[in-house]
Amino acid sequence: MPIQYVCSITTADMINIVAPGNGAASIQALQGKILTAPQSTGTYRMMRAVIKEINGIDIEKEMTVQNVDNPAASVTLVMSSRSDAALSWEPNISSGIKRVPDLRVLYNTGEEYRKKFGLDLPYFGVAVRKEVAARDPGLAGRIDKAFAECLNGILGNVDEAVNIAGKNSGIPPDVLKLAISLGRLRFKHASMASDAGKQTSNKGAEVLVRNGLLPRALDAGFFAA
Numbered sequence: 407m408p409i410q411y412v413c414s415i416t417t418a419d420m421i422n423i424v425a426p427g428n429g430a431a432s433i434q435a436l437q438g439k440i441l442t443a444p445q446s447t448g449t450y451r452m453m454r455a456v457i458k459e460i461n462g463i464d465i466e467k468e469m470t471v472q473n474v475d476n477p478a479a480s481v482t483l484v485m486s487s488r489s490d491a492a493l494s495w496e497p498n499i500s501s502g503i504k505r506v507p508d509l510r511v512l513y514n515t516g517e518e519y520r521k522k523f524g525l526d527l528p529y530f531g532v533a534v535r536k537e538v539a540a541r542d543p544g545l546a547g548r549i550d551k552a553f554a555e556c557l558n559g560i561l562g563n564v565d566e567a568v569n570i571a572g573k574n575s576g577i578p579p580d581v582l583k584l585a586i587s588l589g590r591l592r593f594k595h596a597s598m599a600s601d602a603g604k605q606t607s608n609k610g611a612e613v614l615v616r617n618g619l620l621p622r623a624l625d626a627g628f629f630a631a
Contacts, residue, residue, distance in 0.1 A: 408536040410630035411598045411607065413550045414528035415557060419516030419592040421453050421529065422499050424484060425491040427508035433461055436512075437468045439490035442480040445473040449495060449529075453515050455617035460522050485509065497577050500585040504578075516592065526594060527610050539630060546630035547599070554595045561593060598629040 423433065423441070430436045443450050458464050465471060472489060474480045480492035481502035491512060494502075503509045519527040532553055539546050560567040564586055565579075572579035585591035596603040607624060614620040 409533040410536055410539055410546065411628055412532045412534055412546050412630045413553055413598055413603065414526075414531040414596045414606070415553055415593060416528075416530040417516045417592045417594050418452070418456075418519060418527035418529045419514060419590050420495045421449055421493070421515040422495065422511050422590065423453075423491050423493050423513040424481060424499060424502065424509050425512045426484065426487070427510055429490055430512060433457065433463060433513045436465075436491055437463070439469055440472055441465060441469045441491050441493060442472045442474050442483045442489040443493035444475065444477050444480060445471060447477075449477075450493060451619055452614065453493060455614050455619045456515055456519055456527070457513070458617050459613050460518055481509075496585040496591040497581050499590060500581045500588070501577070504581055504584065511590075514590065523609060525606050525609050526596070528596065528606055534630060550597050550599060550630075554597070557593045557595045599631060604629055 423436075425436075430439060454465055472483070474483065477494040478498045478501070480489070480494045481498050483489040484492040485502055485506050492502075499511065516527055516529075519525070532549060534546055534549060564583060568579040568582040568586070571577065571582055582591065586593075596606055598604055598607065607629070611620055611624045615623055
């Protein structure tokens with residue numbers, strides 16, 4: 407579908423591999439072990455590409471990847487000692503750690519990417535259909551501003567935000583607050599109308615192209631003005 411990217415709203419700090427406290431101490435130590443992950447997701451494919459790029463490890467060749475239907479299930483299998491590690495994302499990570507405090511983060515995608523490239527790796531973002539943006543040239547800017555204000559509101563009053571989200575999502579507010587306070591649920595607005603926003607997206611796309619996840623680099627028309 408022809409779309410244009412308006413802004414990113416979270417970073418890949420949300421995506422983690424967790425392991426038991428007495429388990430593997432590094433991503434390298436998982437070689438030959440069982441990793442549970444929702445393989446049908448774009449998140450899994452993106453993380454596989456990032457690990458291959460940064461660490462030189464293809465998780466499908468050097469580990470046994472056990473597929474699960476959803477990101478919560480992968481953490482559950484580690485908690486029940488049926489897997490050596492799990493790939494998932496927030497708030498599933500903090501929910502698991504709350505129930506089993508011994509569980510720990512082995513690999514944080516956003517952190518490792520930032521160490522390597524000095525940039526954030528965008529995760530969730532907002533796009534608009536090209537035909538709609540063409541009909542209303544000011545639409546992308548209004549959407550961009552609305553999401554920037556929304557994220558400022560969340561970070562400006564985290565307690566109120568997690569209470570509202572908890573009531574509507576069924577996720578306990580303390581789980582959401584833990585994820586935010588530890589920097590794993592990292593809300594960060596980056597406008598694609600800015601050079602900095604384009605730079606983060608272009609670099610991320612470059613990594614994904616190099617590892618076969620995207621067919622080509624992004625062009626200027628991909629970004630909403």
